[in-house]
Amino acid sequence: MAHDKIEEHLRQERRLPTEPPVIYRAELTLGLLPDDQSAVGALLSAQRKQATADILRQQKTRAIAIELSEPAALLVRWLEREDADWSKIPSLVGEVTKAAEVFAQYRPEHERTVEHQALEVLREFLTSFPDYAQKRMLYTLLAAGMDSAQRPHHAAKAKALLNGYAPPDVPSGT
Numbered sequence: 001m002a003h004d005k006i007e008e009h010l011r012q013e014r015r016l017p018t019e020p021p022v023i024y025r026a027e028l029t030l031g032l033l034p035d036d037q038s039a040v041g042a043l044l045s046a047q048r049k050q051a052t053a054d055i056l057r058q059q060k061t062r063a064i065a066i067e068l069s070e071p072a073a074l075l076v077r078w079l080e081r082e083d084a085d086w087s088k089i090p091s092l093v094g095e096v097t098k099a100a101e102v103f104a105q106y107r108p109e110h111e112r113t114v115e116h117q118a119l120e121v122l123r124e125f126l127t128s129f130p131d132y133a134q135k136r137m138l139y140t141l142l143a144a145g146m147d148s149a150q151r152p153h154h155a156a157k158a159k160a161l162l163n164g165y166a167p168p169d170v171p172s173g174t
Contacts, residue, residue: 003030069104071097136162 010026032040068074075096078084105120129135139162146155 003028065103069100071100074100074103 006028010028012025014024014026016022016024031037068077071093075089075092078092078096079086079089126135126138129138139158143155143158143162146152146158
């Protein structure tokens with residue numbers, strides 16, 4: 001700021017009261033002392049390193065939370081430990097599911113929108129129907145609703161989800 005004010009003043013053309021008149025302009029260059037320049041450089045470097053470390057930590061936290069929101073992934077993490085007791089798997093399923101739900105509820109501030117909340121409600125609703133026929137009916141209704149809303153592209157995606165739910169194996173001869 002001081003530099004700008006002084007430069008504005010000095011950049012104006014000036015005349016010396018001489019014969020012939022001498023016209024001049026001035027220019028200003030400000031700088032820091034070498035020790036101060038080093039201190040500023042060290043501070044900026046430390047800030048950049050800290051910002052990079054913060055971003056990397058946040059990315060890792062988000063990635064782990066997303067991974068651990070899946071009960072199967074959480075169970076795999078538990079089983080990868082050296083002291084994992086495979087005989088406890090049946091009793092762990094409930095605990096793993098609860099823990100995965102906690103991770104699934106984690107959302108960064110920018111993801112706490114109504115759309116994300118609606119997605120969570122829809123996810124809970126869909127997972128509450130374990131039967132193949134129920135799932136098929138829900139996705140068919142979803143696709144029909146999207147068609148009615150004149151969103152054929154979305155309806156096609158919903159219909160494609162039906163293919164992701166193959167019917168359970170039916171014993172032969174039935």
